[in-house]
Amino acid sequence: MDSELQDLSSPSKPQSNSNSDNDPLLSPTPPPDIEELEKKYAAYVRHDVYGTMGRGDLPWTEKVLLGFALFTVLPVRVALATVVVVLYYLICRVCTLFTAPNREDEQEDYAHLGGWRRSVLFWSGRVLSRVMLFAFGFYWITDTCANPDQVDCNEQSEELERPGVIISNHVSHMDILYHMSSSFPSFVAKRSVSKLPLVGLISKCLGCVYVQRESKSSNTKGVSAVVNERIQEAHKNKSAPMMMLFPEGTTTNGDYLLPFKTGAFLAKAPVLPVILKYPYERFSPAWESISGVRHVILLLCQFVNYMTVTRLPVYYPSEEEKDNPKLYAENVRRLMAREGKLIMADIGLAEKRVYHAALNGRLHQKED
Template sequence: METELKDFGSNNHRQMDEPADEPRGEDSGKDERPLLKSDSNLSSSPPSAENLQELEKKYAAYVRRDAYGTMGRGELPLSEKILLGFALVTLLPIRLIVGMAILILYSLICHFCTLFTVPNREEGQENYAHLRGWRRVVIVHTGKFLSRALLFTFGFYWISESCRNADAVEKLTGENDCNEQPGESKRPGAIISNHVSHLDILYHMSSSFPSFVAKRSVAKLPFIGLMSKCLGCVYVQRESKSSDFKGVSGVVIERVKEAHQNKNAPMMLLFPEGTTTNGDFLLRFKTGAFLSKSPVLPVILRYPYKRCSPAWDSISGLRHVILLLCQFVNHIEVTKLPVYYPSEQEKEDPILYANNVRKLMACEGNLVMSDIGLAEKRIYHAALNGNNSQPSVLHQKDD
């Protein structure tokens, strides 16, 4: 399901890239980084081997190192070509048919559960997250089951999940990150996850069935549109004015607070990196997920692979889906950290809050922290495609 979780800051335009990009917050500190300039190595043709090495070193968080090479277009050995050809005519069509059947089935269930009900409308939003009773139970439990069934269909037969307790985290980091206040609800308001693949949302749906931020156009898609409304998605416009940002920001903050205080309200799933990486890095966090001052649940996702990496880093969507579905077995490793309760200082400083959660996740997940972002990713993509005529991307800040 394609979504774009974006910033809700003071910019007057949106930077859109991969699915499920997270709302960015308004950082209280000024970004002093220089404006990004066009790379002098970019030309009208794909980079040479020497230039490619330089690019991969500079944009390491987006480098693809699986059997299919850069952008999934590398030269394949004969054995790999045979495996791929066999999967294209056998495995791929079966998975597509079964996957579509699951989507249609869940869409019908959602239609049934929302019959004779009125969607909740606030701040230009529309969803069915307010449903209670048997309708909500059916939507949530069938949604979790069918999401897991869809992952199974795509080759994720086993999902390795582990939970770290607070004592283990304190021993590892040397800090006590649990600042729970007496009488405070122990339920987190948001799930904070690293962003690797478009499959991230499918896993979280099978695990906790949270709401997330999506493009407004998603609400109009066949099958998926109604599902997203039942999930309680917060919709954003691809190109919006700053006044719209404040509306989305307010809705997300209120939804996170409500989820923290009300066990019947769906939690929000937020990807504070703002875009996907190759899974070995953790980008700079945007503060939007931390403005509510509510506790969060950090979750780390990894996708071990041998042939095709499930990471959506520097490969086109269609090519990635085809190659991934042609892989016989796929894997997900999930690490759930303890609920992180912000200190009073972190509540007053969302940048500090975001940075501390990021450091904890990087330490626990053995991830390399990198300060590059969406703008650099676009530069890297432009270089790989031999295109240097993207002034709107190359000369803007990644606020």
């Protein structure tokens, strides 16, 4: 979620002597109708019991369940998740002792370590990511392959080219944990993530490509070029870490698929499309119009969470698609929308920010 949201609330008591009373250009803008907002920004609307922004009026039964979970389930899950993170950090620390990270173009990672170090980082990372999902209430995950000839969802036939990148729709924080448990790929992350306690070293062992927005150095290739190189390397070298990208660029409520950015398709390499869904009855694990802290707390307070995964066959681009990344991205998007029964929406991060600003404006006005 983007923290820099505009406050669209209007003054609660406009002065009667103000010129704005007579000038329509200066008069307070009425708050947008909630139904109009939800229709226009349907991809970001919550439909669960907790309502818009997770702040809806709850029935008393839900309040009782939430209160019980706050003092029982939540502390246990937080403790278990903390143990998992610390344990994997220690594993990363041991595996990176007496080694230097790969440094190139303002990037720093340990994903290219070989031998036992890489094996330990890879397999322990996958196992502990699944343990973390279990701690968050995802006891069972339905993982299916849309390719009937593919016995193992994580393995490709030796006769076929290896995909250079995994692409997925983006719904929740849990998307990253799932992909870590499934294939342990590299992600794109903000530069600040590399400096976080514990998580910083873990992200380097994942081989994350860091976004340095403030950097204007002419000596660097740029994130796009680094990602392209990593995708091509993963495509040609089976021992190289896979890349994982969310081409929508932001999260939705899970029912929609936004336009794809072309970053994952510029390398002209095959892609592996993966569709994630989160069936729910009470609280939706989707992270669209709800604060991060509230989302995590409510997610941990839900006794059982569900996830379904559909892996599509590796998509091999045609020559026309290789020459036109936008066409390549759009064709893969249409395929994922059709196979995942997702609604295609022509909005993006900019519209999401407008929607959040409007919701926050209405919230502030209500509190006033």
